[in-house]
Amino acid sequence: MxxxxxxxxxxxxxxxxxxxxxxxxxxxxxxxxxxxxxxxxxxxxxxxxxxxxxxxxxxxxxxxxxxxxxxxxxxxxxxxxxxxxxxxxxxxxxAQKLEQDMKLHLLKNVSATCNDGSPAGFYIKESKGSRRWLMFLEGGWYCFNKQTCDSRHETMRSLMSSTKWPQTRRGTGILSPQPEENPYWWNANMVFVPYCSSDVWSGASPKTNQSDYAFMGSQIIREVVNELLTEGLQNAKVLLLAGS
Known part of the structure; x- marks a missing residue:
């Protein structure tokens, strides 16, 4: 009681x-x-x-x-x-009435993958009625050959694979749903795109028999935007693109 x-x-x-x-x-x-x-x-x-x-x-x-x-x-x-x-x-x-966590959505187009071939995706927290959108691209350096990518896969696997990504993620800073921490964007539609392509979001090379890793950063961004358009992004009044 x-x-x-x-x-x-x-x-x-x-x-x-x-x-x-x-x-x-x-x-x-x-x-x-x-x-x-x-x-x-x-x-x-x-x-x-x-x-x-x-x-x-x-x-x-x-x-x-x-x-x-x-x-x-x-x-x-x-x-x-x-x-x-x-x-x-x-x-x-x-703010208590809003969903606090961002939820993981894996891309429907399975050809847009992380380095190891696992599906790429994004986290989203929708704000019903809001036409403001915030899209945040995660950073994390890069690798450029088999030796550096093998080392990266052993030490920073979450930046090369989606297999261990959690189903939900709590935003902080500009992605925070708390008005005290994020007074200007706390009630916007928030999208966090995890970095798993190790190519500074610029690659378009799939994984092949000759290549152990895929580098499809630009394709991942394209597919994320395509899916967000069906979630309400096409009616957005403001879109802020940010990253680290």
Whole structure:
């Protein structure tokens, strides 16, 4: 029972924060409107000075409650800072509803392979409704002959093969789904393309009987883009290409 209550606490906290933000915005609106009229602030009269017959209140519509914003107006800068801080604190609430991890998708075109002939692929975290896309190409140096590629395969196999890739991957930095770490791109559609061709993403040579390794970096990128077009990339408003 205790763990169930703890699981609900973030949602309750988000709801409380949302209510407070709406209250702050509602309170600030009359003050802004009074400034717009003639550039001077008009103080709202106390409630007891604006008493009206009960029948008039019912005839004019819903009951209203005049508020005195004198205390708020005397320290408006601090008030706006509080609103900003509260609004920023609500970002994690919406982030909790998003998928946190990127999921592995192996390419449908099996001719686009890693160095050892295993299928290449990409990780993706979709953001429903977003038309912003971020595509990140992993780096990792290269090899140029059998000796250097054999050594690389023994020491850095994940950069030459997809056989040990995990099914999910948590993004960091510009790929992070957390607004505190990634304030500009946290809710974009994110794609991470693992590097497994050892050719600086420029090769187009398949593995053959005469060659122990394939070098198909450019073909991998082409196939990744082709598959992303069917996932919503064709409707993208912004596409950021990044890498390491």
């Amino acid at each position: 205790q763990s169930r209550g703890l699981a609900k606490s973030p949602a309750r906290l988000c709801a409380v924060r949302s209510c407070l933000l709406l209250l702050f915005i509602h309170m600030s609106s009359p003050a802004d409107a009074r400034r717009a009229r003639g550039g001077r602030t008009q103080r709202v009269q106390p409630q007891q000075e604006q008493q009206a017959p009960a029948y008039r209140e019912r005839a004019e519509g819903p009951e209203s409650f005049p508020l005195d914003f004198t205390a708020v107006e005397s320290n408006m800068d601090n008030f706006m800072v509080q609103i900003k801080n509260l609004a920023q604190s609500l970002y994690p609430c919406s």
